Amino acid sequence: MMTRRLVQLFTGLAMYGISLALFIRAGLGLDPWDVFHQGVAGKTGLSIGAVVIIVSFLVLLLWIPLRQRPGFGTLCNAVLVGVFADVGLALIPAFSHLGGQIALLGGAVVLNGIASACYIGARFGPGARDGLMTGLAKRTGWSVRWSRTLIEVVVLAAGWLLGGSVGVGTVVYALAIGPLVQLLLPYFLVPAREPAGITAGDRAAAGGAGETAESGDREDRSGDREDQSEAPLATS
Numbered sequence: 001m002m003t004r005r006l007v008q009l010f011t012g013l014a015m016y017g018i019s020l021a022l023f024i025r026a027g028l029g030l031d032p033w034d035v036f037h038q039g040v041a042g043k044t045g046l047s048i049g050a051v052v053i054i055v056s057f058l059v060l061l062l063w064i065p066l067r068q069r070p071g072f073g074t075l076c077n078a079v080l081v082g083v084f085a086d087v088g089l090a091l092i093p094a095f096s097h098l099g100g101q102i103a104l105l106g107g108a109v110v111l112n113g114i115a116s117a118c119y120i121g122a123r124f125g126p127g128a129r130d131g132l133m134t135g136l137a138k139r140t141g142w143s144v145r146w147s148r149t150l151i152e153v154v155v156l157a158a159g160w161l162l163g164g165s166v167g168v169g170t171v172v173y174a175l176a177i178g179p180l181v182q183l184l185l186p187y188f189l190v191p192a193r194e195p196a197g198i199t200a201g202d203r204a205a206a207g208g209a210g211e212t213a214e215s216g217d218r219e220d221r222s223g224d225r226e227d228q229s230e231a232p233l234a235t236s
Contacts, residue, residue, distance in 0.1 A: 008188065009076060013080040013081055016115035020052070021089045025094045025095065026095070026101045030165050034164075035170065038165055042162065048086065059128040060074070065139075112177060122188075123192065
């Protein structure tokens with residue numbers, strides 16, 4: 001069981017980083033956090049992977065006043081997604097024609113959905129950005145939906161001002177990733193040995209990965225209900 005969980009965690013994080021590289025090479029827009037990462041990378045001269053790692057650990061500092069505790073998967077997420085994003089950018093060429101860009105965007109969304117289901121299903125804890133969202137919701141009493149919206153609007157605006165790529169890919173990601181992760185997660189969710197079943201961190205991570213607002217609200221009201229079909233962010 002542990003071997004499967006570890007393999008699934010590391011495979012998922014590697015695929016997540018590669019999916020980020022595909023989004024960038026498609027050139028049609030990124031998800032809110034990666035718009036911010038790309039904008040910072042453009043202003044600092046750092047690689048996108050280095051920025052992802054640095055921002056991840058800065059976000060983890062914000063967990064302290066929110067009384068959030070990182071898991072093993074949280075720390076792996078903070079490092080490995082950025083590493084594999086840079087690997088992907090070194091291997092994947094950019095496309096200048098629309099057909100190739102659309103193909104890359106479609107591949108990025110699907111791979112990101114599979115990757116999210118893999119690392120969330122391994123049950124090693126949410127990513128730094130997902131934990132920030134759920135921690136803010138707990139401390140403020142806001143819903144997960146509104147906490148996520150506030151955070152992503154802020155980072156999207158900041159990333160756009162810094163020169164990050166906003167476009168049709170941003171919209172496609174926002175609309176597709178939640179349903180895709182919800183569809184795939186039951187196939188990757190490692191059965192829990194504990195009676196509690198799916199952990200709160202798992203549910204939070206799926207919410208961060210793009211769970212629908214209605215599902216997020218139901219989990220806020222029914223935290224003790226274990227429904228694997230609507231199990232957990234992330235992100236990245």
